[in-house]
Amino acid sequence: xxxxxxxxxxxxxxxxxxxxxxxxxxxxxxxxxxxxxxxxxxxxxxxxxxxxxxxxxxxxxxxxxxxxxxxxxxxxxxxxxxxxxxxxxxxxxxxxxxxxxxxxxxxxxxxx
Amino acid sequence: xxxxxxxxxxxxxxxxxxxxxxxxxxxxxxxxxxxxxxxxxxxxxxxxxxxxxxxxxxxxxxxxxxxxxxxxxxxxxxxxxxxxxxxxxxxxxxxxxxxxxxxxxxxxxxxxxx
Numbered sequence: 001x002x003x004x005x006x007x008x009x010x011x012x013x014x015x016x017x018x019x020x021x022x023x024x025x026x027x028x029x030x031x032x033x034x035x036x037x038x039x040x041x042x043x044x045x046x047x048x049x050x051x052x053x054x055x056x057x058x059x060x061x062x063x064x065x066x067x068x069x070x071x072x073x074x075x076x077x078x079x080x081x082x083x084x085x086x087x088x089x090x091x092x093x094x095x096x097x098x099x100x101x102x103x104x105x106x107x108x109x110x111x112x
Numbered sequence: 113x114x115x116x117x118x119x120x121x122x123x124x125x126x127x128x129x130x131x132x133x134x135x136x137x138x139x140x141x142x143x144x145x146x147x148x149x150x151x152x153x154x155x156x157x158x159x160x161x162x163x164x165x166x167x168x169x170x171x172x173x174x175x176x177x178x179x180x181x182x183x184x185x186x187x188x189x190x191x192x193x194x195x196x197x198x199x200x201x202x203x204x205x206x207x208x209x210x211x212x213x214x215x216x217x218x219x220x221x222x223x224x225x226x
Contacts, residue, residue, distance in 0.1 A: 009152070032213070044155075044202060044217040090154060098162065099170065100145075100215055104154040 002027045002095045006103035013081050013110050021076040021106050023065075023091030032094040033074040035065055036102075039087045047089070050074065061085070086110045115139065116218035118203050123223045125190075125197070133188045133221045135203030142208040144186035145215060148172060149200040158201075161186055162208060190223065198225045 007022040025031065035047040048059025055067040065076045074091060091103040116137045125131045135144065143162045147155040147170075157170030161180040175194025180186055186205075190197045200222050204215040 006154075034214070036217075043219050046214060046216070049214060092155075094213065098143075098160065098168070099157055102147075102155040104152060 002093060002097070002099075002101045004091055004093050004101050004103040006089075006091055006106050008106045009104070010107045011109070013108070015083055015110055015112050016080050017110075019076070019078040019081045019085070019108070021089055021091075021108070023074045023076065023103060024072050025074070025091075025093040025101075026072065027093065027095040029096055033065075033067060034092040034094075034100070035059065035063070035074075035076050036090045036092060037087050038090070038105075044090070047076070081108075081110050083110050083112050116203060116205055116216060118201075118218040118221050120221060121219065123221055125223065125225050127225055128192045130189055130191050131223065133190065133201055133203075133223070135186045135188065135218060137184055137186075137203075137205045137218075139205060139207070139216065140183075141205035141216075142183070143206045143213075144180070145204040145206075146170075146176070146178065146186070146188045147202045147204065149202055149220070155202065158188065197223055199223060 003026045005024045033050045036044050037047045038044045048057050050057045050067045058064045063078050089106045092100050094100050119134045145160040146158040156172050158176050159178040161167035177189045202220045203218040206213050206215045
């Protein structure tokens with residue numbers, strides 16, 4: 001069965017620190033990969049997505065993610081976080097089924 | 113203003129009662145989904161529908177029911193058989209046939225069983 005692992009459950013950073021959130025999935029075929037973000041009190045929104053082509057994907061608000069097929073990974077990065085990046089981040093994968101499989105989420109807290 | 117609406121935002125229910133959560137979209141999307149979000153567990157799929165009058169069980173369908181009589185509407189009923197219904201419920205929709213099949217989410221309904 002397809003699954004997604006997010007290793008960091010809770011990350012605390014100071015503003016201007018660099019961010020990397022891990023995401024690994026367990027499916028050997030072609031995948032579509034997503035990062036969603038849920039700001040406090042807001043909708044779950046799409047941050048970025050990968051389906052083919054350049055494995056380095058750029059999203060909104062300065063976020064990027066790199067698809068490394070050999071490592072089954074799709075880690076999210078941002079060079080310098082801001083207080084407004086405080087949110088919960090979810091990695092998701094879609095393989096050969098109709099379903100989108102989500103990770104358990106990473107809660108990011110950024111302190112000024 | 114296109115999007116997905118869910119109502120109500122907060123819902124309280126007594127044990128033993130059925131309750132229906134509304135989800136409407138005006139994006140002309142084919143597929144609609146219901147997820148349950150619990151702290152530390154991410155989003156888990158309850159039911160989904162890719163076409164009117166058809167739907168499939170997700171990973172945690174027990175104690176829930178859905179209908180898809182119209183393309184824009186996908187209500188979820190939480191029945192008294194659902195053992196632990198207190199949760200945050202999210203509805204999503206997507207346009208099939210596009211790659212990737214990106215899901216867009218509504219604002220959610222927080223259900224509390226008293």
